[in-house]
Amino acid sequence: xxxxxxxxxxxxxxxxxxxxxxxxxxxxxxxxxxxxxxxxxxxxxxxxxxxxxxxxxxxxxxxxxxxxxxxxxxxxxxxxxxxxxxxxxxxxxxxxxxxxxxxxxxxxxxxxxxxxxxxxxxxxxxxxxxxxxxxxxxxxxxxxxxxxxxxxxxxxxxxxxxxxxxxxxxxxxxxxxxxxxxxxxxxxxxxxxxxxxxxxxxxxxxxxxxxxxxxxxxxxxxxxxxxxxxxxxxxxxxxxxxxxxxxxxxxxxxxxxxxxxxxxxxxxxx
Numbered sequence: 001x002x003x004x005x006x007x008x009x010x011x012x013x014x015x016x017x018x019x020x021x022x023x024x025x026x027x028x029x030x031x032x033x034x035x036x037x038x039x040x041x042x043x044x045x046x047x048x049x050x051x052x053x054x055x056x057x058x059x060x061x062x063x064x065x066x067x068x069x070x071x072x073x074x075x076x077x078x079x080x081x082x083x084x085x086x087x088x089x090x091x092x093x094x095x096x097x098x099x100x101x102x103x104x105x106x107x108x109x110x111x112x113x114x115x116x117x118x119x120x121x122x123x124x125x126x127x128x129x130x131x132x133x134x135x136x137x138x139x140x141x142x143x144x145x146x147x148x149x150x151x152x153x154x155x156x157x158x159x160x161x162x163x164x165x166x167x168x169x170x171x172x173x174x175x176x177x178x179x180x181x182x183x184x185x186x187x188x189x190x191x192x193x194x195x196x197x198x199x200x201x202x203x204x205x206x207x208x209x210x211x212x213x214x215x216x217x218x219x220x221x222x223x224x225x226x227x228x229x230x231x232x233x234x235x236x237x238x239x240x241x242x243x244x245x246x247x248x249x250x251x252x253x254x255x256x257x258x259x260x261x262x263x264x265x266x267x268x269x270x
Contacts, residue, residue, distance in 0.1 A: 003209060032085040041065070043086070046076040048101050048144045057149070061107045069095060070117075072152060072157055073102075076101040076144075097155060101148050108147055109134030120163030170230045178222045179239055185217030187245040190250025218243050 034045060041061040044054055063074050073090050075082075075098065082089070098112035109130050124209060132138065133151040142150065158164035170178075192214070193207035222243065226235050 031080070031082050032089070034080055034082040035085055035089050041072065041090075042074045043082070044074075044076045045080055045082075046078040046101065046103065046144075048148060049075040050145065053145055053149070057152075059212050061152075064156065068159065071096040073098045074101070074148065074152070075099070076148070077102065099148065099151060101144060101260065103139075103144065106136070107131070107134040108139050108144060109151055121158055122165065125158075125164060125167060132167055132171065162203025166225075166228050168229055170226060170232070170235055174225060174229075177234050178235070179242055181217045182222035182239040182243045183246045185214040185219075185222060187250045188217065189214040189243075190247040191254050193247070194251045194254035 012064065034043075036043065038044070040058055042054055042058050049057065057074065061074075065071050071090070071093070073086070073092070073096065075086055077100070081102075086237070090096070090098070092114070094114040094116040096112075096114045097117055100110040100112065101108055102110065111126050111130065113126055129151055129270055133147045133154070139147050154167055154169070157168055188210055189207065192210040193202045193204070194205050195201060196206070198246070218239075222239050223236065226239060
């Protein structure tokens with residue numbers, strides 16, 4: 001009995017070790033049998049798209065390739081994958097983009113990007129594209145089909161304008177972040193610049209001393225992400241008004257609290 005108890009864990013370890021060696025990742029397989037016989041820019045093994053969406057996307061990608069020369073291909077997969085066979089099937093080259101939609105894992109989207117595309121859109125662009133449209137929250141709200149179609153639309157928009165450094169569009173979550181940093185920058189500027197001496201309008205010395213902090217919060221994190229991602233005036237106007245309003249609020253609050261203490265100290269010293 002003791003011998004059997006010792007053998008069982010050993011046998012389980014050997015089975016696990018054998019499985020890890022011979023049951024490699026699904027992406028490593030080369031299974032051309034899953035590829036359709038007729039040429040198509042979309043292979044939807046996971047049924048991510050509806051029949052109408054698939055037909056419209058096929059037509060759109062074929063027309064886009066004939067007009068611009070950019071080759072965009074879409075592969076959705078789940079428990080089956082053609083693996084490396086798609087590279088020969090689609091003749092992927094430096095002007096090709098392969099979007100892979102696979103719900104297994106933390107992010108739906110993956111990209112195989114040609115070198116010519118990297119020249120127009122850096123690696124940080126593709127990371128942002130993946131995290132924006134492939135994350136679980138976006139997929140939950142827009143569906144897997146919406147994530148795929150929106151990502152392709154974003155890429156085409158950048159190709160049409162000659163390239164992008166960042167993904168176009170300002171998501172609500174990102175705008176809230178820029179608004180928050182604008183408010184925080186205004187509060188710091190307001191507290192730093194409130195007058196500390198009689199007859200002083202703005203404490204320029206303190207304001208300049210803290211300028212690296214509030215300029216970074218408002219300029220770098222509050223304004224730059226807005227103007228680089230969208231041409232809309234409203235988010236920029238809101239952030240600017242929030243910054244100015246925070247300065248006024250912080251200035252008045254500082255005068256009502258700290259200013260009184262400074263004034264009483266000055267009176268006592270006199």
